[in-house]
Every structure is written in structure tokens, then in C-alpha cells.
Amino acid sequence: MIYELVSIRDVAGKAGVAISTVSKVLNHYPNVSEETRRKVTAAIEELGFVPNTIASALSSKKTGRIALVLDVNRHAQTVDEIPMQYIIGAINQAKEKNMDIITVFFTMIAEMNVEEMTRYFQSQSIEGLLICDLSKDDAILRKLVEEGRFKCVLIDAPGVNENTSSIHIDNAKAQYEVAKKFLIGKQNKKILYLSGKKNGYVSEERLNGMNELAKEMGLEVLVRTGNFSELEARKLTMQYARSKDAIICASDLMAIGAMKALIDMDIYRPVCGFDGVSLMGYAGKQMHTVRQDFEQIAASAVDELSRLLEGGSGQDIVMPHKLIRIKYLDVIS
Amino acid sequence: MIYELVSIRDVAGKAGVAISTVSKVLNHYPNVSEETRRKVTAAIEELGFVPNTIASALSSKKTGRIALVLDVNRHAQTVDEIPMQYIIGAINQAKEKNMDIITVFFTMIAEMNVEEMTRYFQSQSIEGLLICDLSKDDAILRKLVEEGRFKCVLIDAPGVNENTSSIHIDNAKAQYEVAKKFLIGKQNKKILYLSGKKNGYVSEERLNGMNELAKEMGLEVLVRTGNFSELEARKLTMQYARSKDAIICASDLMAIGAMKALIDMDIYRPVCGFDGVSLMGYAGKQMHTVRQDFEQIAASAVDELSRLLEGGSGQDIVMPHKLIRIKYLDVIS
DNA sequence: CTGTTAGCGCCTTCAG
């Protein structure tokens, strides 16, 4: 049994009204009598009509299409979990809001210039961009955002203006809090801090938080850049941990690397992470970390982009975070 | 600087030809003189024209839009890596072939009946479906596939017909081979085999492969169903491993669970996995496993779907697999 | 080989 394509025309026929009237009830126009609205709704129901998004987009010039731009670092030692959660959160929320979302990997557009990117998204009828982890070095994408041709929501990067919002947790505060909780009651003063990327927005924020705590608690912090890499964290730990009391990492993945190094070195040092990825469980150790709800962040980003598309202007949104201790996928507290 | 939308009309104007002529060169029609083609191409180049896919789709009724249907088991102990690789492989290949791809999570359509699913995809102008791990129990989606309204490619599930292809590795052979390689030279005869899902297509295939080897090598195999869950594998290992010589798992995730259990039990048993996920590294052990190139599989699936959309008829595609030993993300052999 | 003419399915003034 094949379901024939039922178009707005069929609905109009069945309801005994004009096509334009159906369109009006479809788009929640105000001036349609209750009676007509009911007739149309009934016809729609009966025929199982679902408007053709393509035609609707072409006609209205409002596509409701957005792109989720992700930088999935293949061949690097990364966690797929975070981008995956962004994808899940964004796609689900987009469906909720009847928006069409496509996923674009950064590598797909990396070699384009601003004009080419513009045309690419334009040809795809993309109206808004959800950009994850826009790096400071990425001049082209940044320029695209600033040109304002597309409404944008930046996840984990600053840059608010008329058509751009930013959404992120308070990284400095989170780092400060988790490290404080982690260190409380301990006599650990000499800290090895494995930071993320040099010039990384979130990395710098987290480092700021760490530094503030260091000042407050009189800690002696050695900062090294681990580039969010498990392997680098491992090497740095090997190199510096012996003379330190504890290791605080700007990501869970680096925390895993640190833990493995400690095991190999056969010494014990408490380790603190950041992100709350479930992957942590595989490290087999218990640990303090910051939990971000990436799915929720992506969903909120979609909402925000939708708001921008309706004419709202950009703003800075700070999402909540939690402090947790995890082990083997279980949340302890 | 805002790039104005340049339409086919502008190109036609600039090239001094009719709109339809531009359309013809755009769509590589044969009968256009070399001269005209050049003029048009030049105009396109100059104006930076990119055809509007929406309009083109509406007009031609060929959208080139496909959906990647994934079952991401949230809240279960799963690996995000595999779906992520499917996503990456499919999206990249779709871009390569100028197809538009949307990702649909099974949960988004789980409560629909066949008609609703049909209308949903129809309204989205989806022409083809890429379905990952279609389960035997999923009668509705299966019915949708069989109705033939959409061209489908099933990843890791059987069901070839006129408009449906199936793509997968030879699971029986792979399981047979990896287990054989794993056991070779060992005196292990008493095997605990942790199977995937009861009624799972790939699970049964793998079990068949295992059984064949068992017969050939005179193994005594205890089969238990671990549902691809780390936790269940862990429990089953606790329960049965003591009296066995080795553990063979139908997935790496279960292999990790088994390893953790062995550590807790403080006994040693060799473990064999399946899938080749990089996550294995986190288990910290060396292990034989089967490596599937999920990204490549997804890319091939896109190609196949494209072929179906062009009128080809369904077929069964067997992808290659490799036997590897892994440890800490490094491939040993 | 090129241009003219109809639409695709829907939205949006604008009369009535």
C-alpha cells in the first residue's frame, strides 16, 4: 500500500475552501473563522496531510534550515561522546521546533574562503549556524559569523553581536569550584595543571579559574598545555607528576591519560577532571569532575538560534554545570 | 559585505541565453553547443552562482535527500563511537555525491506507525533511507522498508529486494577467523562465548561462526547473551569465567566488561573482542578483535543508496574486515 | 541547438 502524496490542494478540496485558506490555518494566521479552521483541520487529519517542507521553504523564503558545524578531530585521540551529544541534542530539539538541521563537519568546509562558505550554506538554504568550539585561529569561519549573513549561535566561544549569540558554562567558575572541592581537606599544595589549548577560549577561562583558586589557597601550580590529548597528558604526567601532590586536568580525557601514566609510574596522585564524559568509567578510577550537559546545551543553542531567526538579537547565555564524582559510569555524588 | 542571492535568471541575463539553457548546462544535458556552455559557465563563475537546491528539488521531484536512521541507545552503556563513524562516513560521502542527508534518531520515529513514518519522510522530501542495525523486532520500520515507497540500504541487517540493498561484513566468517587466530597455539578448550542480542541478525551470524569453529576445533562453548552491554558481560564473566579457559565476545564493549570482571576476580583469562573500537584502549589490555571500518561502510551505503535512486536494483554487499590486535589505541598487528 | 511555456507545492498580497 502506497500512500499517495496528498497536497494542500487535496485538503482544500476536501474542506471545500481555497488553497490559500488552508495555508492560513497551516501557518496559524489570525483571521480564519473557527468554523473554517475546524473544517480544514479535520480534512488535514483525515487525509494525513503533512505540508511539503521544500515547497513551503521555497515559497516563504524561510527555510527553517540550520547547520550544526562540528569539528570532529579524526585521527586524533578524541572522545566522540561530546560531539555525539551535541548532535543528539541539536537534532532532537530541531525536530521539536520543526526545524531542519544538517550536520556539517568542519573538514568539509575548511578549505573554503568566506565567500565560498557563504554560497555553500546559501545554496543549501541554510539560515542559521550552530558552531561548536570555534577556535581563535579560525579566521575564516569567524569572519563568516561576523559578516552577519547568517544568524549564529556559538557553543563554547565568545562573540555576541546583533545576530550572534554565545552559549557556554561558566568555565572559570566551574574549574575553580571543582578544583576547590577536589582539594578540600587535602594538604596538596603542589599542583600540576594540564591545560587545554593555548589560545583556546574555554581553556583560558578554565585556567583563569584555576589561577584564582591558586591565589586563594596559596597553591603552587605548574601549568602545562596538554591540548586535550590523552597522550600528551600522559607524557606530561610522566615528566612532572613525581614532584607534585595532585593533578588537575582541563578535560576528562587528559585525566585518563594522567591516570594511566600514574599507573605506569606506579605512584599515586589524586586526579581531577573536567567534562563528565561517561568514558571516564573506562579509566577505572574514581574522580572529581565537572559535568556539562552537552545535549542540553545543544538543545538550548537550537532554541536560541530559533529566537535569533525570529528577529531576536544576540545574547550571552550561561548554562549551569554540576560538580560530580564518577567511577565506572556511575555517579557517586 | 553581503553576497546577494544570484539566481539562474541573473546567469541567463549575463550570458544572454534563456533560463532553460542555463538549467541545461547545470544539469549536464547533452545538447548544448560548446560555445553556449562556455558562455554560461563563465557567467556562473563570474557571478558566483550556486543553484538553489530547494527550488531544484521542488521542480524536479528529485531531491537527492536521504535520511540516516540511527538507533542511539541513550542511557544504555553503549559506545558512541560506532554511530559517530556511521554519521561521519555517511555525511562526508553524501556531500561528495551532492546529496542532502539528514540524521534521524530512531527514538524520533519510534512511536509512529508505518503511515506516519511514510508521511514524515515524505514531507521531508526524503527519497531514500540508510538504516543502521534494523532489529528483527522492529516490525514497523521493517514494513516501511518492504513497502518500497523509499529506496533503502540496510546496514547490518538482511532484506534485499528490488529497492533495498543490504551491506555488512561477513560476520560468521569474521567471528570464525578472529576466534581461530585468538585460540591458535593455546590449549583453551572451554570457552565462554558472550553473544550479542537474541534475535539479532549480526549476533546470530557471529554465533554461527563461533559454532563452526567449535565443531572444527572440538571446543566446549558455553553461550550466554550479553546484549552488547558492558555491564551484562561483566556479570556473566563473574558468573561463568572461573571454570573456563577463555572468553570470546561478540563486541569490544562486552570484552571490556569481561576484562574488568576478570580484574575484580583477580584471575587471568584471555579475552577476544569484535568491532575494533578505539575505546578498547581504555581497557588497558591487549586483545584480538575484528576491525570493521564503519566510516567506509557508511560511505559505501551512501553510494549504494545513490545507485538505487538512479534505478539500480537491490543487492547484497559484503564489506571486508580485518583481524587485528589492539592495545592503548595502537594497532599491534 | 535554443527559447517558450507550464508547472512543482506552497505562501502572500490584494480584492471581494
Added chain:
DNA sequence: CTGAAGGCGCTAACAG
């Protein structure tokens, strides 16, 4: 409050 008419940007016969 409703319907007729014109178009969104492009494709696809059909004439010429």
C-alpha cells in the same frame, strides 16, 4: 473572513 492571482527558483517537455 475568504479566495483569486502571482510568484519563489528551477526543471522539463515542447516548439521553433
